[in-house]
Amino acid sequence: xxxxxxxxxxxxxxxxxxxxxxxxxxxxxxxxxxxxxxxxxxxxxxxxxxxxxxxxxxxxxxxxxxxxxxxxxxxxxxxxxxxxxxxxxxxxxxxxxxxxxxxxxxxxxxxxxxxxxxxxxxxxxxxxxxxxxxxxxxxxxxxxxxxxxxxxxxxxxxxxxxxxxxxxxxxxxxxxxxxxxxxxxxxxxxxxxxxxxxxxxxxxxxxxxxxxxxxxxxxxxxxxxxxxxxxxxxxxxxxxxxxxxxxxxxxxxxxxxxxxxxxxxxxxxxxxxxxxxxxxxxxxxxxxxxxxxxxxxxxxxxxxxxxxxxxxxxxxx
Numbered sequence: 001x002x003x004x005x006x007x008x009x010x011x012x013x014x015x016x017x018x019x020x021x022x023x024x025x026x027x028x029x030x031x032x033x034x035x036x037x038x039x040x041x042x043x044x045x046x047x048x049x050x051x052x053x054x055x056x057x058x059x060x061x062x063x064x065x066x067x068x069x070x071x072x073x074x075x076x077x078x079x080x081x082x083x084x085x086x087x088x089x090x091x092x093x094x095x096x097x098x099x100x101x102x103x104x105x106x107x108x109x110x111x112x113x114x115x116x117x118x119x120x121x122x123x124x125x126x127x128x129x130x131x132x133x134x135x136x137x138x139x140x141x142x143x144x145x146x147x148x149x150x151x152x153x154x155x156x157x158x159x160x161x162x163x164x165x166x167x168x169x170x171x172x173x174x175x176x177x178x179x180x181x182x183x184x185x186x187x188x189x190x191x192x193x194x195x196x197x198x199x200x201x202x203x204x205x206x207x208x209x210x211x212x213x214x215x216x217x218x219x220x221x222x223x224x225x226x227x228x229x230x231x232x233x234x235x236x237x238x239x240x241x242x243x244x245x246x247x248x249x250x251x252x253x254x255x256x257x258x259x260x261x262x263x264x265x266x267x268x269x270x271x272x273x274x275x276x277x278x279x280x281x282x283x284x285x286x287x288x289x290x291x292x293x294x295x296x297x298x299x300x301x302x303x304x305x306x307x308x309x310x311x312x313x314x315x316x317x
Contacts, residue, residue, distance in 0.1 A: 050078045051269060054091060054100035057084040059297050060148060060236060060289070064104035064260060066307035067284075071276045072102075074317045088113050096135045101268035102277065107143055108257035120256045127261070141262040141274060144281035146236070146289040149258035150193060150215070152182070153233040155223045156244035169249040170202045173230070177204040183222050184232035185214040194232070197254045206230070235286055238294040260284060276316075283314045 051072055055065035062083050069079045082100055085091050092113070094100040107126045111118050114133035120126050123143055130140050152173070154164055162176050173180070188194035189209050198204040210228050212218040220239045223231045233240065235247055262277045269277075292310055295301045311317040 049270075050080055051101045051273060052080050052082055052099065054082040054085050054094065054103045056088075056091060056103075057086055059303070060293055061104055063292060063296050063303040063307060065102075066304045067280060067311065068102055068104060068262060068277055070304070070307050070311055071280050071316050072273050074311065075272050075276045077270070077273050077276070095138055095263060095265050098137070098265050098268060101265045102273075103263045105140070105261050105263040106148065106258040107140070107261045108149070108259070110140075110261075110263065120253070122253075123257050123259055126257045126259075137266060139264050139266050141264055142278040142281045143259035143261040144284040146260045146284045146286045147258045148234055148236040148260070148286075148289070150232050150255040151235050151247045151250065152198070152230055153223070153240065153245045153247045154180075154230045155226060156246070157226055158229040159244075159246040164246050164248070166246060167249070168246065169251050170198065170204065170254070171251070173248065174203050177206045177230075180206050180229040181208050181210055181227070182206045182230040182232075183210040183212045183219050183228035185219075186211045187214075188232050193255055201252050201254050236290045236293050238290070238298045240290060241294045242298060260289065279316055280311075280314075283316065 051069075053065050053069040053072070055061040065081065065083060069081055072079050082094070085094065085100075088110075091100065091103055095103055107123065107130055108120050111120065111126050111130045111133070114130060118129050118133075127140055127143060134140065152170055154162075158164065158180065162172075164172060182195070184194065189211065190196065192200075195206070195209060198206075210222065212222055212228075212231070215232055215234045215237060219228075219231045219233065220237070220243070222228045223233065223245065224239075224243050233245060233247070239245065240247060261281070264274070264277075288310070292306055295306045296303045308317065
């Protein structure tokens with residue numbers, strides 16, 4: 001059982017997702033991971049030296065939680081899982097009261113939740129701002145280079161036509177944007193982190209805009225079929241691999257920061273555990289996370305098996 005990148009995005013950036021949606025997905029998510037299962041909403045604190053690793057209810061979060069949990073187990077730390085928890089309000093509350101010890105987070109999205117008006121100038125600045133806003137019982141560990149965030153991506157046909165590669169940036173679109181139709185959610189047309197910012201920061205003026213969805217199946221299909229030549233696609237969307245999309249680099253950080261980062265209940269994790277999770281972050285980049293997501297979401301591999309195999313390959317088991 002897998003979830004799409006659309007599910008991932010909606011829950012990460014809209015932390016107040018409706019309770020009805022959570023209830024509707026709970027049954028679907030029951031088989032997403034072979035990790036130890038427990039009631040994700042139970043508020044009981046872990047006993048003794050047990051570390052509880054939680055995840056939100058989308059495929060990438062479950063995979064990351066399995067990676068964190070198995071990395072801790074490799075150090076002899078006792079671990080249980082609370083998968084498929086739901087919205088950020090719920091997960092943050094469970095962390096704050098100690099019911100969950102570790103949760104995979106996205107630094108920029110977490111900052112937007114804690115302080116919607118905060119600026120995001122650099123990953124380090126984002127992390128410093130998050131730490132200043134966190135409950136005193138919580139802390140943020142080292143961020144990984146891996147990011148799951150908005151991007152402007154082009155399809156394989158367009159990349160070949162204009163010699164665009166994985167090293168190309170949004171600045172490389174300046175002369176060709178007038179020939180391209182770009183697609184995304186309706187809001188992408190009016191947001192600074194959308195067409196407005198692409199014009200003000202990079203001078204990009206596209207031929208036209210096609211309203212689709214937030215990086216979901218409509219956008220993926222339109223880009224695949226060349227109905228649009230560029231689109232807002234999330235950077236760890238497995239469709240990138242499947243369809244040969246090229247993600248353009250964003251050197252001015254128009255789309256902010258979404259580095260995968262462990263959020264931790266401080267008194268529940270030993271220094272050995274902290275070191276283990278920081279070691280994971282040091283080795284996890286966007287390309288790797290995209291590959292792992294592809295294995296889970298397109299190849300239907302068990303996320304726990306994928307987590308264990310990657311930890312072994314990275315020398316972290």
